[in-house]
Amino acid sequence: NAGVTQTPKFQVLKTGQSMTLQCAQDMNHEYMSWYRQDPGMGLRLIHYSVGAGITDQGEVPNGYNVSRSTTEDFPLRLLSAAPSQTSVYFCASSYSWTGGSPLHFGNGTRLTVT
Amino acid sequence: TQLLEQSPQFLSIQEGENLTVYCNSSSVFSSLQWYRQEPGEGPVLLVTVVTGGEVKKLKRLTFQFGDARKDSSLHITAAQPGDTGLYLCAGLIQGAQKLVFGQGTRLTINP
Numbered sequence: 001n002a003g004v005t006q007t008p009k010f011q012v013l014k015t016g017q018s019m020t021l022q023c024a025q026d027m028n029h030e031y032m033s034w035y036r037q038d039p040g041m042g043l044r045l046i047h048y049s050v051g052a053g054i055t056d057q058g059e060v061p062n063g064y065n066v067s068r069s070t071t072e073d074f075p076l077r078l079l080s081a082a083p084s085q086t087s088v089y090f091c092a093s094s095y096s097w098t099g100g101s102p103l104h105f106g107n108g109t110r111l112t113v114t
Numbered sequence: 115t116q117l118l119e120q121s122p123q124f125l126s127i128q129e130g131e132n133l134t135v136y137c138n139s140s141s142v143f144s145s146l147q148w149y150r151q152e153p154g155e156g157p158v159l160l161v162t163v164v165t166g167g168e169v170k171k172l173k174r175l176t177f178q179f180g181d182a183r184k185d186s187s188l189h190i191t192a193a194q195p196g197d198t199g200l201y202l203c204a205g206l207i208q209g210a211q212k213l214v215f216g217q218g219t220r221l222t223i224n225p
Contacts, residue, residue, distance in 0.1 A: 004156070031211075033213070035215070040123065040217055041217060042118075042120070042202060042215040042216050042217040042218045043157070043202065043204075043215040043218075044215070045212055045213070045214060045215075048211065048212065050211055056211070058212060059212075059214065090156050090157075092156070097206075097211040097213075098144075098206075100145055100162045100164055102147070102159035102162065103147075103149075103157070103159065103204075103213060105155075105156025105157050105158070106156055107154065107155055107156055108154075108155075108156055
């Protein structure tokens with residue numbers, strides 16, 4: 001199994017451009033989430049989904065959109081990139097959102113906005 | 115404001131020493147997890163603690179969940195260079211569907 005796959009690994013955008021970060025998992029996990037990781041800030045939750053058709057906001061949702069049309073895929077959209085969105089983005093999935101379920105992470109997308 | 119405060123944020127010690135990393139909050143968590151992250155990779159789960167006062171051991175690593183389920187600690191005995199990495203605690207907010215992370219502790223074990 002591939003686990004959680006994120007594409008692309010690296011991306012450079014100009015301010016105002018839009019793009020979609022892709023995330024796919026092949027473990028039939030119901031719960032999927034997006035985090036951003038910045039130095040000294042740990043991982044901050046952007047959006048999450050507890051199943052197909054259901055999404056909700058995390059700690060830092062502004063400037064990002066998500067959708068969950070299938071169990072496998074959970075893309076993250078940046079509508080108009082800003083330098084403050086320069087970060088490393090991680091997608092994660094879990095078979096359940098209840099306590100004890102481990103999050104399985106992808107290897108991240110490093111995004112630079114100039 | 116960080117919901118989970120980890121301390122210290124940086125720790126550099128010699129091989130063979132012991133160390134403790136703390137994860138504190140004013141909120142109650144349904145469960146708390148500890149992850150380890152290597153450069154260029156996503157975090158990998160080390161342990162999950164669910165019950166207040168619970169202690170779990172993973173070889174030289176000991177994890178404890180506070181009685182009130184607001185804090186946790188990670189103790190490493192006789193640290194080795196292979197323990198070097200970023201350690202992250204993460205708490206499942208009680209009644210919510212969100213797992214929030216601390217800032218992380220970057221640990222360096224010098225040979």
